[in-house]
Amino acid sequence: MVSRCPCWEALDVLEGPPDGPVAFGADLSPAGLLAAYRAGVYPFPASDEYTRALNEVVFADQVQEGRIRLMGEGSADPYAVSWWSPDPRPVLPVPATHLSRSLARRLRNRLSWSTSLDRRFEEVVRECRAGRVPLWLTDELIASLVRLYELGHAHSVEVWEDGDLVGGVFGLRVGSVFSMDSMFFHRPGASKVAVTDLAARFAQAGGELLDAQRDSPHVRDLGGILVPREQYVRHLRRAAHDSLPMPTATLPAHRLAPPTGSPR
Incomplete structure (x- = not known):
């Protein structure tokens, strides 16, 4: 079962992939957005249903393995927003x-x-x-x-x-x-x-x-x-x-x- 990380403070972005999303989740609220930037992460919302589906197809295995985290509780469409923290x-x-x-x-x-x-x-x-x-x-x-x-x-x-x-x-x-x-x-x-x-x-x-x-x-x-x-x-x-x-x-x-x- 995929675990959800409730807040950015609980996510160590340094453990995320260097060249892909470190998390998925649909919380684009002002408070959620500000917390993400303070953690060194920025959003890339899917522009359409195709992009959202592609996120799930490409990254679902890494989510299941825990390499990419799902953020928030009860999000109906977690793959609608990817969050990035590139390295370097x-x-x-x-x-x-x-x-x-x-x-x-x-x-x-x-x-x-x-x-x-x-x-x-x-x-x-x-x-x-x-x-x-x-x-x-x-x-x-x-x-x-x-x-x-x-x-x-x-x-x-x-x-x-x-x-x-x-x-x-x-x-x-x-x-x-x-x-x-x-x-x-x-x-x-x-x-x-x-x-x-x-x-x-x-x-x-x-x-x-x-x-x-x-x-x-x-x-x-x-x-x-x-x-x-x-x-x-x-x-x-x-x-x-x-x-x-x-x-x-x-x-x-x-x-x-x-x-x-x-x-x-």
């Missing part, structure tokens, strides 16, 4: 997050660009969902994210061009760690500007690490590195839960480009 973990150390030289050079001339924090959270989330396949940002997940934003746990950075939203990033904060869920752009480089702005604001609030969740050339170009999952979880566990707020002022984006000739 792609992260961006806040002091090392930077724009490429070519993007910094272009940004110096974009005086019409500005950035803000938490000005359009839900709009940023929905822009991140638009046109994405698979559609992992479900309505249920968005509703919980918006509630966590209202409670001060989730945040967004917006990039503006003459008053138009052209890029952004959003995610959840756990003390000195910020886990980035997704980003979007309508102008080349706008999502990278959003991440760099997030790092700058987070640094002023005592932030140390941006969690990228999934590795990509985009993340590496911003200064991303891979760290062992154990190191990431250890950092997360010692991250203070009570921290300074990030500055919310709308600021010129070109401030993020270092002066010509300065080291990156």
